[in-house]
Amino acid sequence: MTGTEQFISEIRSLLGADNVFTDTAHVYSYSFDSSIYRGRPDAVIRVRSTDDVSGVLKLANIHEVPVIARGGGSSLCGQTIPVKGGIIMDMQAMNRIVDIRVGDLLAVVESGVVNDQLNVALKPHGFFFPPGPSSGSVATFGGMIANNASGMNAIKYGATRDHVLGMTIVLPTGEVVQAGTRTIKNSSGYQIDRLMFGSEGTLGIVTQAVVRITPLEEYSMGALIGFDTLEAAGQGISNVIAYPLIPTGMELMDRVCIDSVNKGMGAGFPDKEALIYVKLGGFKESVERQKIQLEEIARSSGSTFMEITDDPSTIAGWTKGRQSVLPCLSRYDPDMVCVNLADDMAVPISRLPEAVKRFQAVSKKHGIIVATYGHAGDGNLHTKMLVNPTSEKSWRAAEKTTEGIYDVVLELGGTVTGEHGISISKAPYFRKERESLIPAMVTLKKALDPKNILNPGKIDQWKGGLYDRLDILRYPVEGSL
Amino acid sequence: MSSEGFSHAKKHLHEMHICTQCGYCRSVCPTFKEVLMEPEAARSRVILSWGLVQGEIEPDQSVIDALYHCTTCADCNRRCPSNVDVVSIMESVRQDLYEMDAIPENHRDMISSIEEYKNPARQSAEARLDFVPDDIPDRTGGGDVLLYFGCGMGYTDMKMLTSTINSLEKLEVDYTFLGKDESCCGFPELVMGKVHGMEERARQNLTALERLDPKPTKVVVTCAACYRAWAKYYKDMVGHDLEVFHIVQYYNELLRDGKLVFKKGLGKKIIYHDPCDIGRHMKIYDEPRNLLASIPDTELVEFEKNREEAACCGGGGGLKNVDYDLSITIAESRVRQAIDREAQVIVTACPTCKANLADAAHNIKKKDEIKVKVMDVVELVNKLI
Numbered sequence: 001m002t003g004t005e006q007f008i009s010e011i012r013s014l015l016g017a018d019n020v021f022t023d024t025a026h027v028y029s030y031s032f033d034s035s036i037y038r039g040r041p042d043a044v045i046r047v048r049s050t051d052d053v054s055g056v057l058k059l060a061n062i063h064e065v066p067v068i069a070r071g072g073g074s075s076l077c078g079q080t081i082p083v084k085g086g087i088i089m090d091m092q093a094m095n096r097i098v099d100i101r102v103g104d105l106l107a108v109v110e111s112g113v114v115n116d117q118l119n120v121a122l123k124p125h126g127f128f129f130p131p132g133p134s135s136g137s138v139a140t141f142g143g144m145i146a147n148n149a150s151g152m153n154a155i156k157y158g159a160t161r162d163h164v165l166g167m168t169i170v171l172p173t174g175e176v177v178q179a180g181t182r183t184i185k186n187s188s189g190y191q192i193d194r195l196m197f198g199s200e201g202t203l204g205i206v207t208q209a210v211v212r213i214t215p216l217e218e219y220s221m222g223a224l225i226g227f228d229t230l231e232a233a234g235q236g237i238s239n240v241i242a243y244p245l246i247p248t249g250m251e252l253m254d255r256v257c258i259d260s261v262n263k264g265m266g267a268g269f270p271d272k273e274a275l276i277y278v279k280l281g282g283f284k285e286s287v288e289r290q291k292i293q294l295e296e297i298a299r300s301s302g303s304t305f306m307e308i309t310d311d312p313s314t315i316a317g318w319t320k321g322r323q324s325v326l327p328c329l330s331r332y333d334p335d336m337v338c339v340n341l342a343d344d345m346a347v348p349i350s351r352l353p354e355a356v357k358r359f360q361a362v363s364k365k366h367g368i369i370v371a372t373y374g375h376a377g378d379g380n381l382h383t384k385m386l387v388n389p390t391s392e393k394s395w396r397a398a399e400k401t402t403e404g405i406y407d408v409v410l411e412l413g414g415t416v417t418g419e420h421g422i423s424i425s426k427a428p429y430f431r432k433e434r435e436s437l438i439p440a441m442v443t444l445k446k447a448l449d450p451k452n453i454l455n456p457g458k459i460d461q462w463k464g465g466l467y468d469r470l471d472i473l474r475y476p477v478e479g480s481l
Numbered sequence: 482m483s484s485e486g487f488s489h490a491k492k493h494l495h496e497m498h499i500c501t502q503c504g505y506c507r508s509v510c511p512t513f514k515e516v517l518m519e520p521e522a523a524r525s526r527v528i529l530s531w532g533l534v535q536g537e538i539e540p541d542q543s544v545i546d547a548l549y550h551c552t553t554c555a556d557c558n559r560r561c562p563s564n565v566d567v568v569s570i571m572e573s574v575r576q577d578l579y580e581m582d583a584i585p586e587n588h589r590d591m592i593s594s595i596e597e598y599k600n601p602a603r604q605s606a607e608a609r610l611d612f613v614p615d616d617i618p619d620r621t622g623g624g625d626v627l628l629y630f631g632c633g634m635g636y637t638d639m640k641m642l643t644s645t646i647n648s649l650e651k652l653e654v655d656y657t658f659l660g661k662d663e664s665c666c667g668f669p670e671l672v673m674g675k676v677h678g679m680e681e682r683a684r685q686n687l688t689a690l691e692r693l694d695p696k697p698t699k700v701v702v703t704c705a706a707c708y709r710a711w712a713k714y715y716k717d718m719v720g721h722d723l724e725v726f727h728i729v730q731y732y733n734e735l736l737r738d739g740k741l742v743f744k745k746g747l748g749k750k751i752i753y754h755d756p757c758d759i760g761r762h763m764k765i766y767d768e769p770r771n772l773l774a775s776i777p778d779t780e781l782v783e784f785e786k787n788r789e790e791a792a793c794c795g796g797g798g799g800l801k802n803v804d805y806d807l808s809i810t811i812a813e814s815r816v817r818q819a820i821d822r823e824a825q826v827i828v829t830a831c832p833t834c835k836a837n838l839a840d841a842a843h844n845i846k847k848k849d850e851i852k853v854k855v856m857d858v859v860e861l862v863n864k865l866i
Binding site: 021023024025026028029030032033034044046072073074090092093095112114116135137138264265323324326327328330331334337338340389474475476 | 498499501502503504507508517535537539542543547561562564
């Protein structure tokens with residue numbers, strides 16, 4: 001019996017046989033997430049409590065078996081792909097909303113609670129959890145913390161990190177610690193909880209979180225503003241922020257994105273080179289004033305289309321259209337599919353116009369269709385590429401395009417990830433961006449996870465390029481299989 | 482491993498690549514919502530199908546279970562932002578699995594029953610007439626409207642059959658039925674993967690209809706799956722020029738023409754459950770609501786998830802035949818949604834939905850002592866006209 005087999009056998013004793021899966025359907029379906037990568041686990045296990053997680057990690061340390069925690073599996077950069085075998089630890093059965101205390105501005109959730117599940121529960125109280133990732137119907141709190149997820153509302157409300165007060169963490173050795181507090185404020189002491197944001201499951205497993213909740217906005221408006229060039233739209237966004245006007249959300253979509261959601265789901269967006277979708281929210285008087293300011297900025301920024309409404313169904317339709325950009329891009333060209341490459345970056349807001357213009361030049365140089373969109377109000381852009389999924393030539397051109405785009409981002413003082421994380425697909429560029437930080441990360445990882453069992457081979461440990469070996473791709477590239 | 486034998490699923494290869502595995506389908510997939518493990522999610526069924534086509538995995542029992550647990554409710558199709566047609570992929574991969582003899586054991590029994598008896602219940606052809614009330618005239622000789630019984634109503638739900646027949650008698654419809662010449666619609670064979678079986682049933686039923694004199698020009702069915710078979714698949718597979726109605730549509734026409742009049746109300750709060758096969762698949766939403774809203778002294782309320790967003794009852798796609806417990810767990814969730822809306826009666830338009838929801842309501846009554854009645858629209862109409 002190998003070490004892994006012995007480990008799985010002991011896990012069966014710990015969790016019960018009905019929580020350990022080695023059959024084809026489980027092992028194969030957990031080999032994929034929403035990234036371009038794949039990797040088979042040796043087994044899938046289901047945990048139901050902090051004690052379960054602690055017991056699993058203690059055994060994993062003894063047998064030195066990799067453990068990858070997984071929530072909704074909506075990660076875009078390969079976070080839940082086992083690159084060194086081991087087990088997938090499914091956290092979704094830990095899905096209880098433990099407490100809601102509106103008087104204390106907090107809720108307590110297990111890590112398998114889905115973002116939208118909490119918001120449904122908070123709505124009758126007049127509250128919500130603001131970060132709002134597009135994948136909110138799938139993403140769990142464990143994954144949102146591990147990737148510091150955010151979405152359209154980040155410009156006004158920030159990311160997940162800004163709305164978590166405390167948490168229960170199982171450290172890689174199996175030790176359970178309470179980090180942070182149940183109070184709005186706390187001061188000194190090492191803020192170990194903060195290390196979890198962006199750790200991608202490499203430093204500890206969050207099993208429960210105390211999250212800060214926020215009153216729902218009383219009144220909302222949505223605006224669609226059209227431009228004749230992508231660069232003009234980027235300038236328009238910068239002008240809104242500099243005015244200063246801080247909306248609830250401000251999204252950018254280029255021509256490719258507009259066409260794809262119109263085609264994919266009949267979004268009905270106007271036929272423009274670029275659109276900015278602005279969400280205004282707050283007290284009615286304040287929103288009406290913001291509307292006047294926004295109209296003035298749009299006019300002076302050279303917009304060629306503008307529609308503003310407070311009709312909830314129209315706003316919901318626009319939001320749904322924007323949220324559907326990513327998956328709809330695959331319908332843009334019948335021979336192509338949309339892949340997550342250079343899918344996330346952030347640049348200083350004032351550099352947006354230059355960034356989007358230079359991205360277009362990179363796209364043209366390598367002959368790859370690049371769609372640009374994102375939460376541009378906070379400088380966070382997403383570019384997606386359309387590739388022929390079975391053509392090595394297409395993948396190699398996409399690789400060059402990714403490199404070119406990230407070179408631009410770093411030149412402009414940006415970062416290679418605003419909200420999707422690093423894992424595998426950003427690792428080569430993250431190394432470039434934060435070269436001086438890597439040794440400290442290595443030291444920290446060794447201190448907390450001496451046997452390197454938690455999600456090994458990711459972030460700084462990923463030493464390869466985007467896809468040196470084509471067989472790590474989930475697509476059947478000719479000659480790779 | 483070999484991908485030979487997956488020729489039907491292979492046609493959807495690009496569609497499988499378009500699926501980004503975003504997982505948005507998980508929020509609506511009825512099996513995933515209960516089990517919370519990936520093989521029970523629509524996106525995983527796509528990737529498992531892909532694995533089979535690529536020859537990366539074998540169709541072992543775990544894979545067969547995952548693919549045959551899909552209820553084919555199509556809520557994933559609706560939710561998918563890339564418009565991936567998961568149900569078509571499921572139909573094709575099941576067709577491949579059937580041709581490779583890799584199907585669940587329970588389905589073998591049902592398929593052989595349909596082959597041997599022309600119904601999935603191992604009942605004789607004559608038994609289809611057992612529930613027909615004695616006091617009605619012989620209706621097997623032909624007429625303008627064919628009342629197609631279907632197997633759910635014909636063999637297992639006496640209340641539905643007598644209600645349907647009695648209502649048509651009261652409404653003075655010139656109807657006929659096939660009697661012992663009726664075959665299963667073939668829909669169970671389609672969802673189990675025996676696609677040519679459905680085509681055979683189509684020919685049997687259409688041939689039996691041709692023999693009637695006068696030959697019907699309209700077909701009325703009470704089962705949502707039978708409706709989909711006659712209105713869509715029979716037309717695609719064999720072709721016919723019959724006008725096909727689900728009975729909610731037919732009643733609704735009679736209501737519009739002033740021929741159907743409710744003489745009394747129910748005095749209760751009712752809620753309409755959209756069967757997936759006439760709802761999301763065939764877009765019949767307004768007719769049942771129009772019909773039920775016209776009942777006096779009866780309040781019609783809606784599920785939070787209704788019409789195209791309606792949750793599945795768990796009875797479709799053959800799930801009930803392979804995993805009864807999971808099927809009923811899904812139905813219990815749906816019944817609890819009706820209880821949340823304080824409905825006293827769940828009204829649906831399909832014997833499969835009715836049976837599943839009724840079993841679930843029975844369980845809930847035993848567990849929580851909360852009572853909610855489940856009725857088919859034909860029972861309600863017959864009772865109140």
